[in-house]
Amino acid sequence: MTDADVCVVGSGAGGGPVAFTLARAGRSVVVLEKGPWLREADFTKDEIDVCRRRTLVPRLTDEPHVVERPTDDGGWEWFSTADAAGWDLWNACMVGGATNRMSGFFHRLKPTDLRLRDEYGPIAGADVVDWPIGYDDLEPYYDLVEREVGVSGRVVAHPWADRRSRPDFPYAPLAEHPLAAAIDAVGPRVGLHPFPIPRAILPFPVGERRGCEYSGFCGNYPCSSGAKGSSRAALLDRAIATGRCEVRPHAMARRIESDARGRATAVEYVDTRDGAVRRVSAKVFVVACQPIQSARLLLLSTGPRHPRGLGNARGLVGRHLLFSTGGWGLGRLPRDPSPLPFVNRAVQDLYELDDPALGGRAKGGTIDLLLAHPNPIAGALSRVRRAGRPLWGDALKARLLAEMRDSTWLEFENFVDWLPLPDTHVTLSPHVRDRFGLPVARVRIGRHPRHVETGERLAAAGRRLLEALGAVDVVTRVRGLPATNLVAGGCRFGRDPATSVLDPDCRAHDCENLYVTDGGCMPTGGSVPYTWTIYANAFRVADRLLAAL
Amino acid sequence: MHRMSRRTFLARSAAAAAALGLAACARDHRPDDRQRLDEARWRALEAAQDRLLPSSPGAPGARDVRATAYLDAALAEADTPAAVRARIRDGADRLDALAREHGAPDFAALQPEARDAVLAEFFDTPEGDRWFDAVMPFTLEALLGDPVHGGNPDGIAWDWLGHRPGWPRPAETRA
Numbered sequence: 001m002t003d004a005d006v007c008v009v010g011s012g013a014g015g016g017p018v019a020f021t022l023a024r025a026g027r028s029v030v031v032l033e034k035g036p037w038l039r040e041a042d043f044t045k046d047e048i049d050v051c052r053r054r055t056l057v058p059r060l061t062d063e064p065h066v067v068e069r070p071t072d073d074g075g076w077e078w079f080s081t082a083d084a085a086g087w088d089l090w091n092a093c094m095v096g097g098a099t100n101r102m103s104g105f106f107h108r109l110k111p112t113d114l115r116l117r118d119e120y121g122p123i124a125g126a127d128v129v130d131w132p133i134g135y136d137d138l139e140p141y142y143d144l145v146e147r148e149v150g151v152s153g154r155v156v157a158h159p160w161a162d163r164r165s166r167p168d169f170p171y172a173p174l175a176e177h178p179l180a181a182a183i184d185a186v187g188p189r190v191g192l193h194p195f196p197i198p199r200a201i202l203p204f205p206v207g208e209r210r211g212c213e214y215s216g217f218c219g220n221y222p223c224s225s226g227a228k229g230s231s232r233a234a235l236l237d238r239a240i241a242t243g244r245c246e247v248r249p250h251a252m253a254r255r256i257e258s259d260a261r262g263r264a265t266a267v268e269y270v271d272t273r274d275g276a277v278r279r280v281s282a283k284v285f286v287v288a289c290q291p292i293q294s295a296r297l298l299l300l301s302t303g304p305r306h307p308r309g310l311g312n313a314r315g316l317v318g319r320h321l322l323f324s325t326g327g328w329g330l331g332r333l334p335r336d337p338s339p340l341p342f343v344n345r346a347v348q349d350l351y352e353l354d355d356p357a358l359g360g361r362a363k364g365g366t367i368d369l370l371l372a373h374p375n376p377i378a379g380a381l382s383r384v385r386r387a388g389r390p391l392w393g394d395a396l397k398a399r400l401l402a403e404m405r406d407s408t409w410l411e412f413e414n415f416v417d418w419l420p421l422p423d424t425h426v427t428l429s430p431h432v433r434d435r436f437g438l439p440v441a442r443v444r445i446g447r448h449p450r451h452v453e454t455g456e457r458l459a460a461a462g463r464r465l466l467e468a469l470g471a472v473d474v475v476t477r478v479r480g481l482p483a484t485n486l487v488a489g490g491c492r493f494g495r496d497p498a499t500s501v502l503d504p505d506c507r508a509h510d511c512e513n514l515y516v517t518d519g520g521c522m523p524t525g526g527s528v529p530y531t532w533t534i535y536a537n538a539f540r541v542a543d544r545l546l547a548a549l
Numbered sequence: 550m551h552r553m554s555r556r557t558f559l560a561r562s563a564a565a566a567a568a569l570g571l572a573a574c575a576r577d578h579r580p581d582d583r584q585r586l587d588e589a590r591w592r593a594l595e596a597a598q599d600r601l602l603p604s605s606p607g608a609p610g611a612r613d614v615r616a617t618a619y620l621d622a623a624l625a626e627a628d629t630p631a632a633v634r635a636r637i638r639d640g641a642d643r644l645d646a647l648a649r650e651h652g653a654p655d656f657a658a659l660q661p662e663a664r665d666a667v668l669a670e671f672f673d674t675p676e677g678d679r680w681f682d683a684v685m686p687f688t689l690e691a692l693l694g695d696p697v698h699g700g701n702p703d704g705i706a707w708d709w710l711g712h713r714p715g716w717p718r719p720a721e722t723r724a
């Protein structure tokens with residue numbers, strides 16, 4: 001007898017769909033989550049607590065990461081995030097994970113995203129490979145996410161519109177800020193086709209979840225109405241209602257034990273409140289801690305048949321970690337008094353580029369348009385320097401008035417593939433341990449010129465659009481830095497055990513009852529924010545896992 | 550996605566401080582060097598913050614939002630890195646030292662224009678530049694944070710900037 005049929009480690013986008021599907025199918029599930037269990041009533045739009053303190057993430061002196069970055073002379077430097085201002089690789093440790101904090105801009109990957117190598121050929125310095133599954137394998141699950149997680153939107157024709165099995169979204173689009181219509185009108189004048197971005201936000205109440213209350217402050221803030229499609233509100237609460245799913249908060253998995261045959265047998269976890277060590281046994285184990293922590297857990301999980309860690313027979317765990325990149329821009333418009341927070345427009349006309357400088361046909365990306373985040377402290381802090389020098393006194397106050405009280409800022413964010421790089425990976429730090437005495441994740445983050453080249457082309461289009469709207473003071477920044485709130489890769493799936501950690505069902509090649517269901521399996525990330533894909537793939541794997549139980 | 554919020558994410562490890570915390574999130578308080586500001590440093594920091602964010606008719610400044618009391622509380626918070634605490638205190642001492650070079654007993658004894666000159670001189674040094682980065686986050690938190698944290702009484706600075714706070718506000722849940 002095991003404690004549960006399935007033990008899921010991590011409760012975010014990768015964990016929720018598995019717990020939901022299995023519990024509804026009559027199986028018993030235990031979900032281990034490192035963070036606390038907070039609910040709608042705990043959430044406020046308090047910038048200081050939510051965005052500026054370590055309320056939803058571990059304190060860096062207790063639990064840092066080690067980051068390795070390239071130096072200009074071709075070497076690598078490393079630092080602990082406890083010592084380096086500006087670096088933090090935690091996104092949220094709480095029941096529901098980072099899906100509580102996401103903005104919920106949802107895009108599907110394109111069919112070509114799953115076969116980039118085949119479509120566009122190799123890129124020097126990157127290990128681009130195709131997915132072992134195709135868009136048709138994922139499409140039914142994208143559709144399922146629209147209904148179960150709740151995606152609101154409106155289908156309009158544009159050159160890169162998604163192939164869908166249903167004509168339109170199950171939930172009507174959210175009410176829009178007047179700038180949305182202005183963007184629609186201006187787009188074609190600069191050769192672009194803006195379309196409404198689907199959002200993982202309910203426009204009206206459904207079940208226990210309330211509809212969106214339009215209080216703004218969406219990104220970064222766990223949602224107090226339940227409208228946002230967090231794994232917690234949309235899936236775990238319903239899994240628990242079956243009576244077959246138990247969520248254990250404050251439970252940090254530190255090792256998955258395995259037997260002499262190599263099968264996983266139990267998860268050993270630490271209660272983060274008192275340090276007590278406990279175990280859960282199960283028939284099947286699902287790891288979904290977000291790719292950096294998932295790789296770390298697998299590497300820590302050595303056993304008699306797994307001397308280098310679970311899934312790591314070929315030394316591939318942690319390799320080819322992916323982020324997203326592409327840069328951003330913003331421009332200033334006269335203050336628009338509308339209280340509606342959503343512009344919800346994107347442009348994908350440059351999803352594919354044809355550019356001799358990039359060797360002809362090449363992958364481009366997505367431009368999302370949005371109002372600048374309304375956080376006032378962050379907004380003011382971003383204005384305390386001018387030309388790099390401290391700005392203070394009456395001059396600072398005048399700037400705050402002009403730029404915050406009297407202006408509305410429209411931003412754009414570019415999403416460009418973070419190429420799978422041989423030098424972007426996760427290992428265990430030989431030097432730094434966390435407060436539980438475990439080696440922390442050491443994350444090497446390389447760079448590739450294509451990240452910047454592609455981002456610059458998108459930024460030029462974004463700038464054209466902002467200027468056509470009449471925006472002034474337009475600024476764009478493309479530096480090839482990783483967006484650390486989007487993390488995938490590190491446990492590639494594929495058919496060949498020599499080149500992949502997981503099989504096409506996201507089961508470890510070297511451990512038959514171990515699955516990884518966060519974005520870890522993804523060999524490439526698409527040129528979009530990719531949480532919809534993480535959710536969809538986790539639903540797909542849950543069906544495969546259920547069939548195999 | 551939000552660029553600002555992502556930057557917030559990347560940048561927040563440096564900042565830190567006061568605040569009460571979500572009711573459900575316990576904070577541990579470890580004993581270390583988190584004593585409160587002494588009299589002299591309080592005086593120096595208060596005088597400096599008054600120039601960083603001066604009060605003017607209809608436009609709140611550091612004094613109106615109790616920025617020094619806020620800073621004092623922030624320095625005692627577990628989230629505030631030790632390096633930030635030390636930097637802020639050392640900067641206060643440095644301002645007094647610079648004022649004495651100008652013949653004043655301490656920084657707070659200077660006239661406003663003279664304080665500005667000393668601050669400008671300080672900001673020209675790497676130490677002063679870093680002090681600015683350490684002090685401004687707390688000063689602006691006092692200005693634009695929710696009043697529940699001790700600054701921005703009755704939301705005066707939100708009114709000044711035409712800012713609409715999101716809801717629920719923390720006071721509502723804590724009440």
Ligand SMILES: Cc1cc2nc3c(=O)[nH]c(=O)nc-3n(C[C@H](O)[C@H](O)[C@H](O)COP(=O)(O)OP(=O)(O)OC[C@H]3O[C@@H](n4cnc5c(N)ncnc54)[C@H](O)[C@@H]3O)c2cc1C
Nearest residue numbers: 010012013014034093097098102103104105253518531550
């Ligand atoms: C501010 C912000 C805005 C975002 N906006 C968007 C957006 O607009 N669109 C979009 O597509 N995506 C967005 N994202 C990204 C999205 O949140 C992530 O892609 C998604 O949450 C990843 O799911 P995951 O399961 O990999 O990880 P998570 O959701 O982070 O869940 C992992 C969970 O595992 C837990 N865990 C880690 N280690 C252990 C352990 N050892 N034992 C037990 N539990 C553990 C963690 O505490 C965490 O709760 C945003 C993210 C952030 C932070």
